[in-house]
Amino acid sequence: MTDLTKTGVLGQPVVGTAPTAFLEVRDLKVHFPTEDGLVKSVDGLSFTLEKGKTLGIVGESGSGKSVTSLGIMGLHRVGQYGRQRARISGEIWLNGKELLTAEEDEVRKLRGREIAMIFQDPLSAMHPYFTIGKQIAEAYRVHNKVDKKAARKRAVDLLDRVGIPEPHKRVDSYPHEFSGGMRQRAMIAMALVNNPELLIADEPTTALDVTVQAQILDLIRDLQKEFGSAVIMITHDLGVVAEMADELLVMYGGRCVERGTAEKVFYEPRHPYTWGLLGSMPRIDREQTERLIPVKGSPPSLINIPSGCAFNPRCPYADVPKDNVTRTVRPELTEDGTRHWSACHMTHEQRTRIWTEEIAPKL
Amino acid sequence: MTETPDMKKTDTAVIPRQATDSPEVLLKVSGLTKHFPITKGLLRRQAGAVKAVDGIDFDVRRGETLGIVGESGCGKSTMGRLITRLLEPTGGTVEFEGKDITHLGVAGMRPLRRDIQMIFQDPYGSLNPRHTVGTIVSAPFKLQNVMPEGGIKPEVQRLLSLVGLNPEHYNRYPHEFSGGQRQRIGIARALALNPKLVVADEPVSALDVSIQAQVVNLLDDLQQELGLTYVIIAHDLSVIRHVSDRIAVMYLGKIVELADNKALYGAPMHPYTTALMSAVPVPDPRRRGAASGRILLKGDVPSPISPPSGCRFHTRCWKATQVCTTQEPPLLALKTGHQVACHHPENAPDQVPGDQPLPGAADAVSTVSE
Numbered sequence: 001m002t003d004l005t006k007t008g009v010l011g012q013p014v015v016g017t018a019p020t021a022f023l024e025v026r027d028l029k030v031h032f033p034t035e036d037g038l039v040k041s042v043d044g045l046s047f048t049l050e051k052g053k054t055l056g057i058v059g060e061s062g063s064g065k066s067v068t069s070l071g072i073m074g075l076h077r078v079g080q081y082g083r084q085r086a087r088i089s090g091e092i093w094l095n096g097k098e099l100l101t102a103e104e105d106e107v108r109k110l111r112g113r114e115i116a117m118i119f120q121d122p123l124s125a126m127h128p129y130f131t132i133g134k135q136i137a138e139a140y141r142v143h144n145k146v147d148k149k150a151a152r153k154r155a156v157d158l159l160d161r162v163g164i165p166e167p168h169k170r171v172d173s174y175p176h177e178f179s180g181g182m183r184q185r186a187m188i189a190m191a192l193v194n195n196p197e198l199l200i201a202d203e204p205t206t207a208l209d210v211t212v213q214a215q216i217l218d219l220i221r222d223l224q225k226e227f228g229s230a231v232i233m234i235t236h237d238l239g240v241v242a243e244m245a246d247e248l249l250v251m252y253g254g255r256c257v258e259r260g261t262a263e264k265v266f267y268e269p270r271h272p273y274t275w276g277l278l279g280s281m282p283r284i285d286r287e288q289t290e291r292l293i294p295v296k297g298s299p300p301s302l303i304n305i306p307s308g309c310a311f312n313p314r315c316p317y318a319d320v321p322k323d324n325v326t327r328t329v330r331p332e333l334t335e336d337g338t339r340h341w342s343a344c345h346m347t348h349e350q351r352t353r354i355w356t357e358e359i360a361p362k363l
Numbered sequence: 364m365t366e367t368p369d370m371k372k373t374d375t376a377v378i379p380r381q382a383t384d385s386p387e388v389l390l391k392v393s394g395l396t397k398h399f400p401i402t403k404g405l406l407r408r409q410a411g412a413v414k415a416v417d418g419i420d421f422d423v424r425r426g427e428t429l430g431i432v433g434e435s436g437c438g439k440s441t442m443g444r445l446i447t448r449l450l451e452p453t454g455g456t457v458e459f460e461g462k463d464i465t466h467l468g469v470a471g472m473r474p475l476r477r478d479i480q481m482i483f484q485d486p487y488g489s490l491n492p493r494h495t496v497g498t499i500v501s502a503p504f505k506l507q508n509v510m511p512e513g514g515i516k517p518e519v520q521r522l523l524s525l526v527g528l529n530p531e532h533y534n535r536y537p538h539e540f541s542g543g544q545r546q547r548i549g550i551a552r553a554l555a556l557n558p559k560l561v562v563a564d565e566p567v568s569a570l571d572v573s574i575q576a577q578v579v580n581l582l583d584d585l586q587q588e589l590g591l592t593y594v595i596i597a598h599d600l601s602v603i604r605h606v607s608d609r610i611a612v613m614y615l616g617k618i619v620e621l622a623d624n625k626a627l628y629g630a631p632m633h634p635y636t637t638a639l640m641s642a643v644p645v646p647d648p649r650r651r652g653a654a655s656g657r658i659l660l661k662g663d664v665p666s667p668i669s670p671p672s673g674c675r676f677h678t679r680c681w682k683a684t685q686v687c688t689t690q691e692p693p694l695l696a697l698k699t700g701h702q703v704a705c706h707h708p709e710n711a712p713d714q715v716p717g718d719q720p721l722p723g724a725a726d727a728v729s730t731v732s733e
Contacts, residue, residue, distance in 0.1 A: 060571040165662075179663045180435075209434040209598065211660045214642035218659060236572060239601075239644030243651055262648040278646075280576035282605035284628070285645045291583070292605070294576030298541045 018096045021048040022230055023072075023198060028090035030064075030071045037303040041067040043254040045090075046333075049247075051197065054224065054231040056245030056262065058238060058277070060299050064254040065234045069200045072232075073117055074099055074107040094198065113143045116191035120203035122183035126175040132159070132186045133171030140193045158189040162219060181212035185219065192223060199224070200232045205240060217244060238281055242266060250274050253300050253310035256333055260340035270342035270351050272315045275359045286363075293362060309345060317354060321345035389560055389592050390423040390446060394455035397441050401668065414667050415441040417616035418455065420694065423560065428586065428593040430607030430624075432600060432639075436664055438616040439596045443564045446594065447481045448472050459560070477507055480553035484565035486545035490537040496523070496548055497533040503555040522551040527581060543574035547581065554585065562594045567602060579606060600643050604628055609700075612636050615667055615675040618694060622701040632697060632708035635676050638728065659729045674706065677721070681728045682707040684718035 030042040042064040049055045057065050070076055076086035092099040099107060119125040127135060137151035159167035162185040175183055191199060205213035224231055233244050241248055248265040250258040258271040269275055279293030297314040300306055308327040312318045318326045331343040396418050403410035416438040423429050431439045444450040446457055448464060456465045464475060483489035490499055500519045511518035520530035526547040537545055553561055567575040585591060597603050603610055610627050612620040620633040631637045638658045660679050665671055671678045677687040686706050694704040697711045706715045
């Protein structure tokens with residue numbers, strides 16, 4: 001198993017030099033062989049993230065957002081009974097260390113200590129049989145040589161920090177005794193118990209009501225300021241990323257179609273899919289529009305990704321570039337010189353014109 | 364209580380209607396309650412009740428869309444099931460086209476099922492996996508013994524194309540469709556008998572953003588084409604704002620504010636509505652600064668088993684005073700067409716000025732500082 005990972009799972013030897021960025025993902029691929037064919041959940045994703053910054057990853061269900069985060073956590077490495085289900089390749093550099101070729105033991109030491117994760121559904125991410133305090137303390141004791149008493153104290157401190165009332169009492173509660181918002185707070189406490197440098201939040205507020213969502217987002221923001229962690233925020237809600245993210249990565253069909261600062265992606269989006277996402281959203285902050293402008297069709301199957309540009313069957317501008325190129329050639333992610341990447345066959349001028357004349361006025 | 368119906372009458376007369384000119388009331392709900400008993404012990408003695416819906420009044424006018432919004436557990440779904448009579452109300456009345464349907468039995472409701480239809484949230488759970496789309500959409504005709512002109516199959520295919528599905532998919536099973544397509548099947552089934560009122564419980568919340576927009580537009584088109592009246596229940600304030608003519612905000616089994624779309628989003632009166640709206644994340648990175656004025660409610664919604672006395676929101680309200688703990692504020696029209704149940708509304712004169720503020724009320728919320 002380890003041999004496989006060492007050579008890079010898809011066969012290519014892993015070569016690459018340590019980057020300067022805190023986190024750098026290079027050409028990450030996560031493929032799952034199934035009876036129906038190869039599911040290409042993530043198919044060549046690259047990005048960097050600095051400490052203290054937040055990267056937002058947006059996309060529809062099945063675009064590969066969550067698989068990316070699990071890939072960084074190294075949770076696809078070993079499946080049930082030691083069998084590896086996923087085929088992973090690429091490079092993930094964290095603090096100068098490459099994670100995909102690292103030994104499982106090494107990654108286990110990082111997991112929970114340097115990288116922590118907040119899941120969408122805290123009820124299923126927590127063990128129903130153990131008290132909240134025990135679960136938080138366990139995460140602490142795995143990585144620190146402390147006795148039970150100190151770990152419990154740490155758990156109480158953190159519960160207090162994430163805003164749970166009467167933490168010394170609630171530390172002995174079971175997950176089912178907490179409300180959804182409190183459970184999410186407890187999970188954040190668990191994730192932060194070792195002051196991780198990288199926090200991955202996978203749809204942290206999707207299951208919550210707006211008022212609770214606002215509390216949780218505020219909490220994550222505060223904690224990030226306090227600990228200086230890097231945060232990856234995975235969500236389908238453009239409102240949430242607009243508030244949280246410094247940089248934005250839009251995923252479609254397992255690939256990045258657009259990446260840039262939040263400001264750029266919201267104000268000068270360069271990919272038709274991003275336009276579609278912006279047009280689909282009813283806005284609470286604007287004058288009411290008569291109609292939404294949805295993206296036609298549905299997201300592609302990851303077994304059978306359309307040839308050429310994966311978005312071409314749903315793209316209203318698929319025929320703008322000549323020679324049917326959108327249906328035959330996969331567009332590469334290219335930078336426009338302002339650290340704004342997009343993968344589209346249309347020329348810069350064409351896209352600028354369509355955005356400013358056709359899309360932006362209708363939003 | 365006696366003055367409320369009068370006030371409603373004047374409201375309906377003044378507010379211009381959007382889709383039709385007649386301000387005719389299609390559905391009238393007054394004092395509606397639903398308490399789910401909690402039983403205890405071997406003898407199943409009643410130990411208490413979940414007061415899911417606890418006395419609400421509203422009208423639904425023909426041709427309009429009434430949006431119902433609130434957090435989980437506020438009773439909005441229970442309310443939807445009460446007015447479609449999928450649940451038996453504990454108290455109050457529901458009148459449909461002037462006819463009292465509050466306690467009609469299954470047989471009594473059957474003719475009305477044609478007129479009142481429901482669209483459910485979960486497009487996976489609400490379609491029988493063993494039935495083909497054809498069977499699902501034609502079930503209403505069979506149950507009601509209706510023979511559409513030209514036969515059932517062509518009619519079902521017409522409905523499928525009406526909601527944007529391929530009529531040739533008549534013989535497919537639900538699992539062969541995506542979430543958005545399944546929701547369209549549910550809509551086709553609801554529209555089969557040409558209903559007057561469609562109650563949609565979270566019709567788009569299980570769908571992806573791009574698909575959500577397709578379904579919202581579809582509901583809009585169908586309303587224009589068929590003159591439908593909607594009651595749309597959702598927790599997403601942006602969606603509710605987009606689809607509704609009038610909006611009711613619920614909190615712990617009560618309507619706290621009921622107003623038309625512009626008035627509610629422009630000048631909300633109930634502090635809860637204000638807090639709810641300010642919590643919605645704005646998809647605009649340049650307005651991140653605006654989030655710093657955000658009102659953050661603390662804690663969670665209290666339990667509907669023993670809701671707070673007086674105004675139910677007083678435990679989380681920053682404007683709460685002594686009177687709020689003892690007296691329940693009635694739902695009053697403080698402006699034409701803008702009803703609110705609050706002693707100290709925003710954007711309107713204080714109802715109980717000079718009352719002693721509750722100690723700690725100011726700490727009930729925090730504002731985000733950036």
